[in-house]
Amino acid sequence: MAVMYPEVLDREQTESSAEIYMFEQFREQLDDSFHIFHNVTWTGNRNLRGECDFVIFKRDRGFITLEVKGGRIENIDNAWFSINRHDQRIRIKDPIRQARYAQYAFRDLYRNH
Numbered sequence: 001m002a003v004m005y006p007e008v009l010d011r012e013q014t015e016s017s018a019e020i021y022m023f024e025q026f027r028e029q030l031d032d033s034f035h036i037f038h039n040v041t042w043t044g045n046r047n048l049r050g051e052c053d054f055v056i057f058k059r060d061r062g063f064i065t066l067e068v069k070g071g072r073i074e075n076i077d078n079a080w081f082s083i084n085r086h087d088q089r090i091r092i093k094d095p096i097r098q099a100r101y102a103q104y105a106f107r108d109l110y111r112n113h
Contacts, residue, residue, distance in 0.1 A: 002030035005037045014039070018070035019053055026056070034058050042105040052102035065102040067095040 009023045019038070026036045035057040043049050054066040069092060072083040081089045 001028065001032060002026050002034040002036050003032055005035065009038065016053075016068065016070055018068045022054065022066075022068050026054070033060075040102070042102060042109075050098060050101050050105070052098070055102070055106060063106060065099045065106065067099045069095055 004023070004027050009020060011020060014020055014023075023036075023038055026034070030036070037055040037057070038053065040052045040055050041050070042052065052065050053068045055063055056066060057063045069082055071085070071090075073092075073095075074081045074083065074089070080092045080094050082092050083089055
């Protein structure tokens with residue numbers, strides 16, 4: 001079982017059912033060589049600030065940042081949307097940019113410490 005941070009997900013504080021699902025899957029499907037951090041906030045170079053849904057560490061492999069989006073995802077003219085179960089289109093942040101910024105912020109933190 002993966003080592004989870006936090007150990008137990010506060011379902012009342014987590015609005016995304018997709019994040020809840022992924023948290024449970026990581027915990028059950030990965031072994032204890034994986035350390036999974038949920039809902040990590042960060043501050044990087046150039047005063048960039050952000051939040052990352054998951055940062056997944058494995059000692060001998062490194063880390064990956066992951067943004068989880070629920071529903072169907074579309075990109076229309078460089079704008080990102082999630083289509084929910086009621087067929088409503090909701091504008092969302094660019095998940096690639098979010099994950100990339102978090103990746104560089106954690107890489108810089110690691111290099112500086």
